[in-house]
Amino acid sequence: MIRFVDVHKSYRVDGRDIPALQPFSLDIADGEVFGIIGLSGAGKSTLIRLINLLERPSGGSIFVGDTEMTALAEPALRAQRRRIGMIFQHFNLLASQTVADNVAFPMRLAGERNTAVLRTRVDELLARVGLTAHADKYPSQLSGGQKQRVGIARALANRPSILLCDEATSALDPQTTASVLELLAEINRELKLTIVLITHEMDVVRRVCDRVAVLDAGVIVEHGAVADVFLHPQHATTRRFVNEALPEEAASELAPFAQVPGRILRLSFRGDTTLTPALGRVARETGIDFNILAGRIDRIKDLPYGQLTLAMQGAGVDAALAALREASIEIEELSR
Numbered sequence: 001m002i003r004f005v006d007v008h009k010s011y012r013v014d015g016r017d018i019p020a021l022q023p024f025s026l027d028i029a030d031g032e033v034f035g036i037i038g039l040s041g042a043g044k045s046t047l048i049r050l051i052n053l054l055e056r057p058s059g060g061s062i063f064v065g066d067t068e069m070t071a072l073a074e075p076a077l078r079a080q081r082r083r084i085g086m087i088f089q090h091f092n093l094l095a096s097q098t099v100a101d102n103v104a105f106p107m108r109l110a111g112e113r114n115t116a117v118l119r120t121r122v123d124e125l126l127a128r129v130g131l132t133a134h135a136d137k138y139p140s141q142l143s144g145g146q147k148q149r150v151g152i153a154r155a156l157a158n159r160p161s162i163l164l165c166d167e168a169t170s171a172l173d174p175q176t177t178a179s180v181l182e183l184l185a186e187i188n189r190e191l192k193l194t195i196v197l198i199t200h201e202m203d204v205v206r207r208v209c210d211r212v213a214v215l216d217a218g219v220i221v222e223h224g225a226v227a228d229v230f231l232h233p234q235h236a237t238t239r240r241f242v243n244e245a246l247p248e249e250a251a252s253e254l255a256p257f258a259q260v261p262g263r264i265l266r267l268s269f270r271g272d273t274t275l276t277p278a279l280g281r282v283a284r285e286t287g288i289d290f291n292i293l294a295g296r297i298d299r300i301k302d303l304p305y306g307q308l309t310l311a312m313q314g315a316g317v318d319a320a321l322a323a324l325r326e327a328s329i330e331i332e333e334l335s336r
């Protein structure tokens with residue numbers, strides 16, 4: 001468990017304290033993928049760097065497991081930091097060292113000198129990230145996605161229990177982003193590692209995170225299970241992020257429905273309800289008519305979900321809505 005208790009952070013600039021994070025408390029559970037999303041300057045980097053105390057909080061306590069990080073002196077803190085791996089937007093690899101030496105670097109730093117041990121571990125890590133054939137290359141000979149895989153292998157070298165990802169896919173194209181996110185999900189599943197990632201893209205959150213916190217100007221305005229936040233965003237900033245990830249839905253809300261007869265409804269299906277023909281059955285049973293205006297079927301991490309915006313008409317609409325709710329379909333009435 002990573003636990004923030006009444007933590008806040010200000011930076012001192014020209015003798016003045018500039019607040020970066022307002023007081024907050026937050027728990028991140030062992031083994032989960034936790035996303036922190038926010039616009040530039042919202043405080044994401046500050047928040048993630050508090051976990052390994054690359055930034056010290058101005059107040060409050062931070063715990064990793066049973067250890068109060070904020071109470072540790074420098075040598076003990078260095079030892080604790082080895083339990084926390086980190087990857088970065090611009091990879092931060094050593095240009096003059098090979099892939100294998102980059103991966104071995106944190107082990108050497110931790111005092112490992114046995115070349116056989118180092119080689120075995122490096123081989124194992126490079127196999128995990130799919131770079132066995134690239135061990136003797138230099139970073140400049142690799143693509144962005146390959147560099148980030150080296151970054152991931154290096155971050156895992158000392159067998160951390162937490163992996164911090166600081167905008168790890170922001171410099172990558174969409175296809176490479178997808179494959180790096182898939183690798184992070186696999187590492188989370190197989191190594192049971194806790195992953196905390198910061199991003200400004202809701203799609204990154206949708207693909208890999210279990211829970212998410214939304215940061216807006218230093219304040220956590222919303223946090224919860226990704227499916228809940230995604231399907232029912234409460235805060236204006238969250239809605240903006242969700243609309244970026246679901247452009248068709250956003251467009252459908254703006255479409256001029258004035259010409260369409262009936263009540264405009266948005267139905268959300270999650271998990272098993274996406275697989276049942278509930279809408280057809282309810283329409284037959286209640287005699288309503290419906291006209292589909294927009295829709296999408298996708299996944300939130302491993303959870304299939306669907307959203308349909310439709311116009312529904314007929315005497316049986318209220319009975320139909322009750323029957324759909326009975327079938328665990330969420331319904332929102334959209335105003336025109």
Ligand SMILES: Nc1ncnc2c1ncn2[C@@H]1O[C@H](COP(=O)(O)OP(=O)(O)OP(=O)(O)O)[C@@H](O)[C@H]1O
Nearest residue numbers: 011012013020038039040041042043044045046047
């Ligand atoms: N070392 C620093 N000294 C002074 N102010 C800082 C420092 N680091 C960050 N800040 C300020 O703190 C606020 C939060 O910055 P932070 O980098 O945490 O945000 P962010 O959400 O990660 O932004 P980005 O996505 O642009 O990296 C900003 O107003 C920023 O200018």
